[in-house]
Amino acid sequence: MHAYEKVRAEMLRRITSQVWPQGMTLPHEEVLADEFGVARGTMRRAMADLTERGLIERKRKAGTKVAARRAHSSTLNIPIVRVEITDSGAQYSYKLLSRVLGGPELDATGRFGRSKLLHVRSIHLADGRPYQLEDRLISLDAVPQADAQDFNEISPNEWLVEKVPYSAVRTILRAESADEMQAKHLKLGHGDPVFVIERQTQLDDLPVTLVKMTHPAASFSIATQTSQFR
Amino acid sequence: MHAYEKVRAEMLRRITSQVWPQGMTLPHEEVLADEFGVARGTMRRAMADLTERGLIERKRKAGTKVAARRAHSSTLNIPIVRVEITDSGAQYSYKLLSRVLGGPELDATGRFGRSKLLHVRSIHLADGRPYQLEDRLISLDAVPQADAQDFNEISPNEWLVEKVPYSAVRTILRAESADEMQAKHLKLGHGDPVFVIERQTQLDDLPVTLVKMTHPAASFSIATQTSQFR
């Protein structure tokens, strides 16, 4: 265990055990560095990790305080769907449902401006059972080469992640009840609950793709990482 | 903009634009430091951020590679429910539904061993409308002082976050359809979709509390931060 890890672990202990209670101002980093017998740089590294995790708050001149616990943040990891399925030990398969080329009228949200769009619907299966319905719009302004892809063999998800640059991603999670089309493809009853991940991808300010990924609620959940220091 | 931010931004640009494509081995950090005209420490800081975000992978002796994009990770922030509601501009209110003291039989999952348990059910409202149904088990081994709390005025959520130390949190997200009890308290129809957050909190190896937070799907969603460098 390295010095900064020891320092961090001990600080974490003091915070979680409330030896250092919420709102308390800590000694200056130089003082703490001295106490722990490390250089200021090492001290700062330990404290940077705690700051990142939201356990302490630091401000110039004001000093370092133990943060009030008003929220809990954790890391949400969403793998590409093929990896998610094969990692679970299941057999992955994929089927294209439809591929429609059209104009801006395909985009009800108006986020794509006047770009020509590709609307692709497909389904991902685990051991032959429907796992995810992928309903995607791709901007041909941002990704002209998508026009030449038929998506019969490779899913838009995989193809885009592999081939297309992006800089920002916005994700929304929610629950819905399945509409007729979703129920049909996911082999659910009409009105059954589904877990929806909606994601918009941009390259700088240019919208690249917008996808709605729908999963049967009964066989889908997301666990977040506890973001522990190891 | 600081030197490490400039370096990081430029590296990010090269990666997202695929000037440095997936799998490419980057020049050594000393060489890059030289190219960017910064010290090795500064270079390392920029690279540490990119590593943290999963954009590059580093290994001793082997060097630094642009990571294959197999997943997207983002930060999930779940505030305490009162803050979530008041931040949205709504009026927060809270009502205790039941508070039952019992033994390990309350815990169907068997995670609490033989601890005495407190089972508290309550509802959080936004502008008088049901927002979240909180169904919680509290270990009296870990939190004996919970026995003295009636939870009439302050919610278990808030009380625990404020008063009780913890070191690890495990969160699961899923969609369900409302059972009779949930439907009644959330003013939904039986079978309507709900968004469920389940969370288990520990102090070291001791389970502290297990909570199931149920939200009407129609008025609840979670947006994750894009985790952008500013």
Add this chain to the structure above:
DNA sequence: AAAATTATTATGTCTATACATAATAGACAG
């Protein structure tokens, strides 16, 4: 040829020092 040993090397840790800067506290003027 395979296995075990040794050398090399890129990343990782730690230290010490200098200077920058945001934010507060204190001094001062009105």
Add this chain to the structure above:
DNA sequence: CTGTCTATTATGTATAGACATAATAATTTT
């Protein structure tokens, strides 16, 4: 007492250098 300017200070950034270590590559031994 109020607002403005100034000084102080804790954190933030940057640098250079020494040493540690994991992992690969090269060499030697079997």
